[in-house]
Amino acid sequence: MQFFTCIKPGTKHENNLYLQVGKLFVFSICCGAEDEADFNYDPNGEKGPANWGRIHPDWGACSNGSMQSPIDLLSERVDVVSHLGRLNRSYKPANATLRNRGHDMMLKWEGAAGSIEINGTEYLLKQCHWHSPSEHTINGKRLALEAHMVHESLDGKIAVVGIMYMIGRPDTFLSSLTKQLQSVAGTYERDTVAGVVDPRNIKIGSRKYYRYIGSLTIPPCTENVLWTIVRKVRTATREQVRLLRVAVHDESDTNARQIQPINSRTVKLFRPEDKDD
Ligand SMILES: *[C@@H]1O[C@H](CO)[C@@H](O)[C@H](O)[C@H]1NC(C)=O
Ligand SMILES: *[C@@H]1O[C@H](CO)[C@@H](O)[C@H](O)[C@H]1NC(C)=O
Ligand SMILES: *[C@@H]1O[C@H](CO)[C@@H](O)[C@H](O)[C@H]1NC(C)=O
Ligand SMILES: *[C@@H]1O[C@H](CO)[C@@H](O)[C@H](O)[C@H]1NC(C)=O
Numbered sequence: 001m002q003f004f005t006c007i008k009p010g011t012k013h014e015n016n017l018y019l020q021v022g023k024l025f026v027f028s029i030c031c032g033a034e035d036e037a038d039f040n041y042d043p044n045g046e047k048g049p050a051n052w053g054r055i056h057p058d059w060g061a062c063s064n065g066s067m068q069s070p071i072d073l074l075s076e077r078v079d080v081v082s083h084l085g086r087l088n089r090s091y092k093p094a095n096a097t098l099r100n101r102g103h104d105m106m107l108k109w110e111g112a113a114g115s116i117e118i119n120g121t122e123y124l125l126k127q128c129h130w131h132s133p134s135e136h137t138i139n140g141k142r143l144a145l146e147a148h149m150v151h152e153s154l155d156g157k158i159a160v161v162g163i164m165y166m167i168g169r170p171d172t173f174l175s176s177l178t179k180q181l182q183s184v185a186g187t188y189e190r191d192t193v194a195g196v197v198d199p200r201n202i203k204i205g206s207r208k209y210y211r212y213i214g215s216l217t218i219p220p221c222t223e224n225v226l227w228t229i230v231r232k233v234r235t236a237t238r239e240q241v242r243l244l245r246v247a248v249h250d251e252s253d254t255n256a257r258q259i260q261p262i263n264s265r266t267v268k269l270f271r272p273e274d275k276d277d
Contacts, residue, residue, distance in 0.1 A: 039219050040103060041255050049257055052219050062221035068260035069214030069227060070135035073267055078210065084270040086207050087161070087228065088117040091125060091199035098177065098194045100184040103218065104129045104255050105247045107177070113199050116151055116159065118226060123151035123159040125199055130244040134164050135217050135256045136210075136229055142256065143233060145241050148217075149202065158216070159226040163204060168235030173201045178243070185246045206232030212267045217257045231269065 039055060042048040047055060053063025061068070091114035099106045106129040113125040127150050134146035145165040152158050165171060174181075177194065184190045208231035215223045245253070 041257075052221065056219065059219040059221060061215060061223055062219055065215055065221055065223050065260075066263050067213055067215060067223050067265060068221060069217050069225065070137070070257060070259060071212065071214065071262050071265075071267070072137045072140060072259050073210050073229060074139055075269075077262070078267045078269045080269045080271055082271055082273045084209075084211055084268060085119075086270075086272060087204070087209065089200070089204075090114050090117070093196045093198035093200075096194040096197040097191050098180045098184055099191045100187060100247045101129070102247060104131065105181060105184070105244050107194060107197065109197070109199070113197075116161065118159055118228070121153050121157065121159075123153050123157070123226075126150050126152055128199070128202065131217070131256050132241050132245045133254065133256050136162060136164070137259060138164075144238075145236055145244065146256075147202065149199070157224070157226070158222065159228065160216075161204075162227065162229040163202070163234060164229070165234045165236040165241075167238055167241070169237070171203075171234060171236040171240060173203065174236055174240045174244075176201065178240075181243045185243065203234065204230050204232070205234060206230055207270075207272050208232065209270050210267055211270060212265055214260075214265075 038047070039049075039052050040047045043050070045051075049062075053060050092112070094109045094111035094113040096107050096109045096113075099108060106127050108127040109125060115122045115124045117123075128147055129150070130145060130147050132145045134143040136146060137143075143164045144167050147163040147165070149161040149163070150158065151160065177197075180192050180194050183192045210227070210229040210231065212227050213223075214225050214227045215221045216225055245255070247255075
């Protein structure tokens with residue numbers, strides 16, 4: 001038997017995820033705060049981004065962290081490298097639930113949905129959620145949408161793969177979720193069964209990616225997150241972006257955190273030597 005549960009913020013076990021396999025408990029970090037009531041994106045609100053670090057004792061990194069996300073991926077500052085290696089995604093179809101978290105829509109795989117391997121570490125795919133407009137910017141420019149595929153290693157390290165979208169042709173993966181998105185659009189903290197969802201259908205379409213060390217972009221803003229942002233900008237329709245954004249219930253009508261200081265970090269851009277993509 002296997003189950004996943006997220007324990008609500010404010011408890012001693014804040015934001016931790018427990019994976020139970022038989023009698024063995026593996027302890028690890030979860031996917032950020034679950035409850036809309038705890039924070040929002042209202043720039044002037046008391047629960048807005050400027051105050052996230054003060055809302056809960058464990059959210060201090062949101063104000064005081066030194067390696068926060070998102071950042072601007074400014075091309076002048078990016079080191080182009082060819083040694084990071086191509087992303088080894090080995091995903092598989094698994095049952096998933098779509099949840100309106102009030103601040104975003106999250107697709108959470110209940111079963112094993114496979115993993116991504118980065119520099120010898122295997123990170124298991126846990127969930128995917130969306131921000132609009134995009135959180136990361138390229139030369140100061142925000143795009144229409146950004147998907148975050150959140151992965152976690154068995155020892156609790158987090159790796160997020162970000163995919164950016166501009167307005168254009170429909171994204172086929174989002175098209176496949178239209179009915180489920182519509183059914184949870186109105187009410188937050190509402191789940192709907194999404195059935196078997198194949199993460200391989202979340203297309204990347206490029207081998208180039210940015211890599212840097214950052215944080216979760218929502219409380220608790222946990223640091224040391226290994227970020228991979230796919231270089232290629234994909235497309236989605238205005239309607240698809242709108243459907244994802246109806247989860248946001250505050251006045252701001254956005255769920256993108258502001259750009260954070262890069263401090264002493266470097267951003268790498270992986271470009272394979274054979275340049276065939
Ligand atoms: C941030 O750091 C300052 C100075 O060290 C400290 O006074 C403050 O309580 C910290 N805030 C949070 C939210 O951790
Ligand atoms: C999904 O869940 C259904 C119903 O519980 C189950 O019969 C099916 O085997 C599951 N599929 C996968 C791929 O896990
Ligand atoms: C992907 O797998 C290949 C072959 O096993 C390996 O050489 C490469 O380093 C891996 N890439 C990453 C990013 O881990
Ligand atoms: C990959 O892992 C090795 C061994 O842990 C480490 O020395 C190296 O710096 C890592 N490479 C990258 C690109 O993170």
